[in-house]
Amino acid sequence: MSDTTAFTALNYIGGQWQPALTGKLDASLNPANKGEVVGYLQSSDQADVDLAVQAAKNARIVWRKLAGSARGDFLYKAANIVEQHINEIAETMTREMGKTFAEAKGETARGVAILRYYAGEGMRKVGDVIPSTDSEAMMFTTRVPLGVVAVVTPWNFPVAIPIWKMAPALVYGNTVVLKPASETALTAAKVIQCFHEAGFPSGVVNMVTGKGSIIGPALTEHPEVNGITFTGSNTVGKGIAVGAIARGAKYQLEMGGKNPVIVAADADLDLAVEATISGGLRSTGQKCTATSRVIVQNEIYEPFVTKLLERVKQLQMGDGMSPQTWMGPCASENQYNNVLSYIRQGVEEGAILLYGGGKPKGLDNGYYVEPTIFAQVTSKMTIAQEEIFGPVLALIKVESLEEAIEAANDVEFGLSASIFTQNIGHMLSFISEMDAGLVRINAESAGVELQAPFGGMKQSSSHSREQGQAAIEFYTSIKTVFVKA
Ligand SMILES: NC(=O)C1=CN([C@@H]2O[C@H](COP(=O)(O)OP(=O)(O)OC[C@H]3O[C@@H](n4cnc5c(N)ncnc54)[C@H](O)[C@@H]3O)[C@@H](O)[C@H]2O)C=CC1
């Protein structure tokens, strides 16, 4: 790896970088600078996917026979190499999907930490001894890998998500085929190059790029793929689940969120404002854990909104590569059009546009949307129900904490939620009554720690958990062993 000037990423199959059999390429574009091609990716089809799955299948026996610690050593090596290339990977990410360079660098560092965490997992226990009713026998559990795992990832965390799926898959003995989002395929290729340099045996790690509608199903419905891990939209996720059930493959889905922050009457308002801004608008609101509904108790509604408006006016928008920029553009033209269409719908349905809602002046060259705040939002409105995935906050005024929790739960999603309060009783009610996989007290709704389980309730996930030691549940099967001499 050398620099981030336009380059062509190849597919990575069986330890070799190779062009797609189709001979076709797609362009990866810079959302901060319309028309700038960051580079090209392979526009693959079924035949390329077949090659990658076959390579992963061929590699799986040798890989699973290695000691967990030996597999972990490859992850340690990959971690060190990613760390050496942190600036280059982060810059590619910023140029492909727009998040600020500081955030991109933070995310890449998180990828390094995840690799190291799972490298250590190779040395940890994988089973239990269970007393048998036969006094002469020994009974215990062990775990075995699934085999070939398809890793289908989105563009919003182009380093952290592929790594938090691939690292546990690999350390527990699976081989992988990564299909990254096309928007960020070049960033993914930079990460895979680090795995290549770490010397993984050929076929253990593979990557194929191309249109989700073509190679997505080719991969997830492939008969030789034993497990599928996916992060992205609910529509695609549910389609994957249907296909996986039909052929008996294991699957894991992380999908949308419509995450609330409750600002209780006794909240520290400065803290709550900072967390709303950071949780809702960092990464241009393009996180599944982003705050999108701000549920505020009547008593402090006016002072909270005044402080929020003061703070939002200070946010500097621009190209994520500029050190002054706090918020970059939407990741793509599609995403930009989606966000603007939700803003129009908010206005049409009667919400009051308090701030933003349009394109910022002087930034016509990228897919920028102003940070946007709606007031007088009710739970029935589309902007209070659907995942916008943009810099849009919906303010909902409530009379009591009970009403706040009821409003917070009044959506089909249940990924993350936070509350700002000093009252221990309120905290405990929130912890027990909030239907979300991640509940955070006096902290923003986004922010996932790699060593803890992560996943959602309701429509936000397949009810499975990723990250931390919870990952072992998806990437392995339990085998119960009964031994009698
Ligand atoms: N939960 C999350 O973190 C994310 C949520 N989203 C939500 O989804 C919306 C649309 O974003 P997209 O990038 O279009 O998400 P998407 O769900 O279409 O894409 C996610 C991944 O799935 C792949 N894919 C697409 N169609 C597929 C298929 N039929 N079979 C298998 N894989 C397929 C894509 O190529 C990409 O790698 C966003 O506005 C946001 O609301 C998007 C990205 C991440």
Ligand SMILES: O=C(O)CCC(=O)C(=O)O
């Ligand atoms: O908040 C985070 O750090 C993780 C968010 C995430 O998993 C996502 O947006 O897909």
